Amino acid sequence: MKFGIFFELSTPRPFSTAAERAVYHNALEQCRLADELGFDHVWAVEHHFLEEYSHCSAPEVFLAAVAAQTRRIRVGHGAVVCVPEMNHPIRVAERAAALDIVSEGRLEFGTARSSTWTELGGFEVNPDDTKKTWDEFVRVLPQMWMQDEFEWQGKAFSMPARNVLPKPYQQPHPPMWVTVTSPGTELDAAERGLGCLGVSAASYEEQERRTQEYHRRIRQCEPIGGFINDQVHTMNFLFCHEDYREARRIGVPMVNSFNVANAHLYWTREAYPTRAYQFLGNVGAAMKAKKAPADDPSVAKGLPEGVGVGDPDHLVRTIKRWESIGVTGINFLLNAMEMVPQQAVLDSMRLFAREVMPQFRSERETNAPVYTPASVPAVGGR
Amino acid sequence: MLVGSASIDVLLRDLATxxxxxxxxxDVELGAVACLQVVAEMRKRSREALLPPSLHPTIPPAMSLQVWDVGASPWGAFTMVMCRVSCRxxxxxRGFTTAAFVSTEAACRELRRQFGFPARVADVSLRHGYDRVTATVTFEGNVIAQVEAIDPEPMANDDVQYxxxxxxxxxxxxxxxVQVEPHHHATRVERLRAxxxxxxxAAWGSALLEPAFVVSSxxxxxxxxxxAIRFVCKPDQLAFTGTEAV
Structure with missing residues (x-):
């Protein structure tokens, strides 16, 4: 089981330079601590114009700072929006390779297509096209990284033969992922040999169904890159405290705040009739998440099912359940709208690392580099 | 978190409540309906000002016009149009209704009485051909909205979100x-450029209703x-605490 931290860089109103600075630098401090404590991944999203919810519009800059301030934790570019109006694929390949070099081979490369009208409309993207451009991007990027002469005639872009430089530090290229918001995207990931990076809430039952189907399909995949990444990571929240009442008091409002902010995004389907967006973003999934059964001990404590808020015992039980249904990693959101004081976030991370992490790995594993270039093939077969 | 800032007293006074x-x-069944929906973004200045404190605006602020040309209903054939501010x-x-206009007295009365639409009688027309759709709303002798949508593209029946x-x-x-939750059962859907x-x-409830950019139709x-109505919400409380079953 891999443990990551996940940043939207949500920023509460009123907006100010001091607030923006605090959000970014608190996050960087959390990354440094995560690196020391043995967390495996830092992921940063790419979002545009999403006031309060996410001010992480230049994740490659944030992640370059993370790479410079850490030594072992993997740097997750998660995810690059694969539509040409936002990111030209050549620039994506170049930036990712540079980040992989700067981080000395610690890049995880996520791909996405954006799900809000706020973002797509802002860049004048035709929502009908985003699945197509995403597919084109994920097929060409590994080729740009692996070939010294690459040319392309496509719909999203074309280019004459050039050597796209630099090449990534990891060979043949960093592990590739797809963010999964809409049900069914996990199958797109499986068919292309890409890792499944869950970013929306789902019940155990729903996640198990999706994970099983992902693993079934990826066995017959046609990998678009130099190797298969068959990991399934989900997104969760983390607030760990010795006293479950205190964990609940601080953690549950943070979770609710994030979910409400998420529900307030202006989803593409609401604004623009299209085949390409069949769900109202994360909202549908969150609403379908089941409440814990009455005999679950977390209910008696008022703790939510499947969510990483609670005392260490609760979190161990919760994570074991996720592990049992095939999830190979969990990426935790540590804060939302800065509702949790920074010191409490850091204390929560330390307690989690001390009491929960050892239940899932040895001390040696915790201290070892995470997927150094030489061990990349371990995540899948070439 | 943004919430509406409109005075409830002012809304009650100004919106043909x-x-x-x-x-x-x-339940009420409407048959042989042609439904035109137009979605437009608005300027930031109208974001909170058009909504009561129980509702959250979208970013960017947006509004929609929905025109229903109804061939069969318990109140006879009629045409109605509603203007709504997109919200949560x-x-x-959800969409918060700032105004509605209905072509017949009977339908207007029942839509007000049964579902709380802030409806008034007006001339509402919807014309749809193979190349374009037009809608015109004339209230008290003044044209208060004119829509022209062209270039229809066939879509699947569930591709439109209401x-x-x-x-x-x-x-x-x-x-x-008052929460009104119509179920739309489409047999043909087209997307157009409107x-x-x-x-x-001002005729639709506020001079702040300024469609700045038409997104889709x-x-x-x-x-x-x-x-039938199942839930209502207190306009001055967030839905988490202000929702009431009826």
Whole structure:
């Protein structure tokens, strides 16, 4: 089981330079601590114009700072929006390779297509096209990284033969992922040999169904890159405290705040009739998440099912359940709208690392580099 | 978190507010409906100002016009149009109605009485051909909205999202946001490129209603079922605490 931290860089109103600075630098401090404590991944999203919810519009800059301030934790570019109006694929390949070099081979490369009208409309993207451009991007990027002469005639872009430089530090290229918001995207990931990076809430039952189907399909995949990444990571929240009442008091409002902010995004389907967006973003999934059964001990404590808020015992039980249904990693959101004081976030991370992490790995594993270039093939077969 | 800043008293005064004397228990079936929906973004200055404090605006702020040309209903054939501000009630996507206009007295009366629409009688026309759709709303001799949508593209029947409707009305519970949740059963859907040839925001509830950028439009041929009212919300409380079952 891999443990990551996940940043939207949500920023509460009123907006100010001091607030923006605090959000970014608190996050960087959390990354440094995560690196020391043995967390495996830092992921940063790419979002545009999403006031309060996410001010992480230049994740490659944030992640370059993370790479410079850490030594072992993997740097997750998660995810690059694969539509040409936002990111030209050549620039994506170049930036990712540079980040992989700067981080000395610690890049995880996520791909996405954006799900809000706020973002797509802002860049004048035709929502009908985003699945197509995403597919084109994920097929060409590994080729740009692996070939010294690459040319392309496509719909999203074309280019004459050039050597796209630099090449990534990891060979043949960093592990590739797809963010999964809409049900069914996990199958797109499986068919292309890409890792499944869950970013929306789902019940155990729903996640198990999706994970099983992902693993079934990826066995017959046609990998678009130099190797298969068959990991399934989900997104969760983390607030760990010795006293479950205190964990609940601080953690549950943070979770609710994030979910409400998420529900307030202006989803593409609401604004623009299209085949390409069949769900109202994360909202549908969150609403379908089941409440814990009455005999679950977390209910008696008022703790939510499947969510990483609670005392260490609760979190161990919760994570074991996720592990049992095939999830190979969990990426935790540590804060939302800065509702949790920074010191409490850091204390929560330390307690989690001390009491929960050892239940899932040895001390040696915790201290070892995470997927150094030489061990990349371990995540899948070439 | 943004919330609406409009005064409830001002909204009740300015929005042709309806009165529901008793909540009905009967669903209403509308047949042979042509539904034109136009979605437009608005300017930031109208973001919170158009909504009561119980609702959250979208970013960017947006509004929609829905024109229903109804061939069969318990009140006979009629045409109606509603203007709504896109919003969230709790975590749910909704549209807050600022005005509605209906072509017949009977339908106008029942839409006000049963569902709390802030409706008034007006000339409402919807014309749809193979190349374009036009809609015109004339109230008290003035054209207050004109829509022209061209270049229809066939879509699947479930490709259009209709959000639930919130009508501010006097109800047996007091002034409440009445949740109207029509079920649309489309048999044909087209997406079009629309232009608002004219739109008089003041006539639709507020001069702040300024469609700055038309995002999309669609035409659906369908039937519509409007279930009896199940929930209302206090307009001055967030939905998490202010929702009441009826």
């Amino acid at each position: 309806a009165t529901i004397d008793a909540f009905g228990t009967q 009630s709790g975590v749910r996507a 959000t639930g409707i919130l009508n501010l009305a006097h109800t047996p519970n007091g002034a409440r946001l 232009a608002l040839r004219s739109f008089d925001g 669609s035409l659906a041929l369908e039937s519509v079922e409007i279930p």
